[in-house]
Amino acid sequence: MAAPTMAAELTAGIEMAGLNGMSPRNENFVTRNDIRNIAIIAHVDHGKTTLVDGMLRQTNVFRANQQMAERVLDSNDLERERGITILAKNTGIVYNGMTINIVDTPGHADFGGEVERVLNMVDGVLLLVDAVEGPMPQTRFVLRKALEKGLKAIVVINKVDRPAARTDYAVNATFDLFIDLGASEEQADFPVVYTIGLEARAGFTPDTLGNDLGPLFETIINFLPGPTVRIDGPLQLLVTTLDHSAYVGKIAVGRLTSGTLRSGQSVMQATPEGEMIPGKVSQVYLFRDLKRTEVDAAEAGNIVAVAGIPDVGIGDTLTDPNNPQPLPPILVEEPTVRMTFSVNDSPFAGREGQFLTSRHLRARLFQELERNVAMRVEETETANSFIVSGRGELHLAILIETMRREGYEFAVSRPEVIYRQSEQGLQEPLEMVYLEVHNDYLGTVTEMLGTRKGQMQEIRYGDDGTVYTEFLVPTRGMLGFRQPFLTSTRGTGIFHTLFHGYAPYLGEIERQSRGSLVALETGSVTSYALKDLTQRGTFFVHPTQEVYAGQVIGEHVRDEDLVINICKAKQLTNFRDKPKQDDAGLSGIRDLSLDDSIEYLADDDLLEVTPVALRIRKKELRHEIRMREVKRAKQGK
Numbered sequence: 001m002a003a004p005t006m007a008a009e010l011t012a013g014i015e016m017a018g019l020n021g022m023s024p025r026n027e028n029f030v031t032r033n034d035i036r037n038i039a040i041i042a043h044v045d046h047g048k049t050t051l052v053d054g055m056l057r058q059t060n061v062f063r064a065n066q067q068m069a070e071r072v073l074d075s076n077d078l079e080r081e082r083g084i085t086i087l088a089k090n091t092g093i094v095y096n097g098m099t100i101n102i103v104d105t106p107g108h109a110d111f112g113g114e115v116e117r118v119l120n121m122v123d124g125v126l127l128l129v130d131a132v133e134g135p136m137p138q139t140r141f142v143l144r145k146a147l148e149k150g151l152k153a154i155v156v157i158n159k160v161d162r163p164a165a166r167t168d169y170a171v172n173a174t175f176d177l178f179i180d181l182g183a184s185e186e187q188a189d190f191p192v193v194y195t196i197g198l199e200a201r202a203g204f205t206p207d208t209l210g211n212d213l214g215p216l217f218e219t220i221i222n223f224l225p226g227p228t229v230r231i232d233g234p235l236q237l238l239v240t241t242l243d244h245s246a247y248v249g250k251i252a253v254g255r256l257t258s259g260t261l262r263s264g265q266s267v268m269q270a271t272p273e274g275e276m277i278p279g280k281v282s283q284v285y286l287f288r289d290l291k292r293t294e295v296d297a298a299e300a301g302n303i304v305a306v307a308g309i310p311d312v313g314i315g316d317t318l319t320d321p322n323n324p325q326p327l328p329p330i331l332v333e334e335p336t337v338r339m340t341f342s343v344n345d346s347p348f349a350g351r352e353g354q355f356l357t358s359r360h361l362r363a364r365l366f367q368e369l370e371r372n373v374a375m376r377v378e379e380t381e382t383a384n385s386f387i388v389s390g391r392g393e394l395h396l397a398i399l400i401e402t403m404r405r406e407g408y409e410f411a412v413s414r415p416e417v418i419y420r421q422s423e424q425g426l427q428e429p430l431e432m433v434y435l436e437v438h439n440d441y442l443g444t445v446t447e448m449l450g451t452r453k454g455q456m457q458e459i460r461y462g463d464d465g466t467v468y469t470e471f472l473v474p475t476r477g478m479l480g481f482r483q484p485f486l487t488s489t490r491g492t493g494i495f496h497t498l499f500h501g502y503a504p505y506l507g508e509i510e511r512q513s514r515g516s517l518v519a520l521e522t523g524s525v526t527s528y529a530l531k532d533l534t535q536r537g538t539f540f541v542h543p544t545q546e547v548y549a550g551q552v553i554g555e556h557v558r559d560e561d562l563v564i565n566i567c568k569a570k571q572l573t574n575f576r577d578k579p580k581q582d583d584a585g586l587s588g589i590r591d592l593s594l595d596d597s598i599e600y601l602a603d604d605d606l607l608e609v610t611p612v613a614l615r616i617r618k619k620e621l622r623h624e625i626r627m628r629e630v631k632r633a634k635q636g637k
Contacts, residue, residue: 054200282308353409452477550621
């Protein structure tokens with residue numbers, strides 16, 4: 001069937017279905033009123049994925065007797081462990097004959113690249129706001145991106161059943177945020193729906209919630225527009241997400257903005273660099289419920305998945321080979337933090353990993369670029385190391401954790417910020433830091449940020465003694481900030497960061513130097529040695545654990561490194577001693593997570609990452625050479 005005939009049949013079918021047809025904007029563009037493409041955006045932990053669970057349940061996605069996991073779209077192991085959305089995912093549901101394509105987006109600013117690219121697929125957004133907390137820092141980030149693209153928003157006040165819910169405050173603060181971000185009059189005139197995501201209930205006032213999410217679905221259908229497309233125009237599909245199947249290979253996902261796409265159709269792949277590559281589509285899918293459904297053809301306005309284009313990348317346009325019309329490529333903000341990834345060359349190299357060589361490491365890092373548009377990878381002068389740049393420490397930490405779980409073994413350096421040169425000179429990235437601390441700890445936190453070149457922008461006092469402050473701090477000042485902040489606030493403080501922009505270099509930041517305890521020799525840690533050395537500092541290793549010379553095994557109480565023999569064993573004699581537990585009374589041992597390990601790294605450290613262990617080590621393992629460098633540095637002063 002030819003494309004124009006199919007388009008004519010589609011248009012006639014929709015008009016006969018009583019959906020008001022397609023409202024023509026001009027001769028070429030029409031609005032499909034049988035589809036809604038929406039994204040759900042919010043701050044971390046405001047309930048996006050939980051609300052999607054309720055929407056799926058109430059549109060009969062699951063059988064009545066089917067066991068359903070919580071946060072079903074958070075399918076990645078890391079997402080479930082950390083309780084956050086990392087990768088944007090989409091699904092499609094049908095409500096009263098209306099197809100609603102839903103994109104669940106990350107709330108953390110480090111994954112803003114995911115948010116920026118998926119907003120190209122939608123025509124409106126649901127902005128979730130916690131009824132207690134109101135709009136939070138990352139609410140500002142994702143909303144700004146949506147408003148810049150001219151998208152209309154529905155404000156959803158979630159968790160209205162919480163005892164401390166402040167629904168009026170949440171609505172008013174959200175309206176102020178819209179105005180502050182430069183929303184148009186049409187965008188600022190948003191409807192408000194109140195929900196309890198866990199119970200999948202919604203209403204138009206917080207006191208009159210229904211038994212289902214009907215009010216939310218109706219608001220989506222009545223307020224958000226359908227996609228404006230060219231049904232009979234040349235094929236245009238901007239690739240915004242990549243997936244992979246063991247059966248059909250790479251799968252490109254995007255919204256079809258013009259034309260009709262069919263299985264077996266010839267297409268032209270237009271890259272952002274202007275290259276034109278002919279290809280052929282093998283299969284076309286639509287998203288229904290929680291799976292991809294293969295179809296013979298898909299029409300403009302749908303979010304579709306396409307197989308058969310082996311070298312497709314994010315930002316490419318699949319277009320008509322006879323009349324190629326590429327769409328503008330996806331642009332995202334540049335990275336601000338970088339780390340060096342290198343081949344593991346420690347004495348324990350090759351023991352625990354499956355992928356060890358520079359060839360393996362290079363292939364995996366460049367593979368990441370295919371789906372992670374906010375990341376950059378650069379090759380260095382040495383074949384064994386690569387510079388990987390991202391949007392923040394968490395952005396890079398997620399990549400490191402993912403790779404180690406896949407069986408990779410490698411080493412990473414301390415994170416460092418990315419400077420840039422301008423006409424005004426050297427510039428560095430700044431972060432807007434939002435803090436919530438009790439008034440008792442405000443002075444300590446203010447002093448900590450002051451030494452990191454932070455400047456207070458705003459301060460508000462809550463009725464319960466909580467202080468809400470905003471600081472503008474250089475990104476490099478926030479590296480390694482989390483642990484001392486939690487220690488200073490007794491674990492009660494909360495902070496969020498948001499990239500603010502670039503500013504002239506603010507000068508050197510004085511850091512409180514901390515020394516490390518370094519292993520003298522290779523061997524197994526003994527309880528006997530640990531007990532004798534407990535006064536030296538905090539240890540990162542346990543008895544019987546294997547260590548090697550040059551490995552960092554703890555934090556020294558002084559500001560200089562100390563090399564110690566952690567493998568010293570008790571001398572055996574014929575003297576009969578009263579039996580006792582060797583490891584009794586051991587204290588001061590701290591187990592470091594991946595985030596803790598990255599924060600601890602010094603300039604002369606590396607983090608050895610394997611599927612089994614995380615080991616901090618010195619770049620130079622030989623003690624005598626490190627001592628020589630320290631002496632030279634002192635003489636140079």
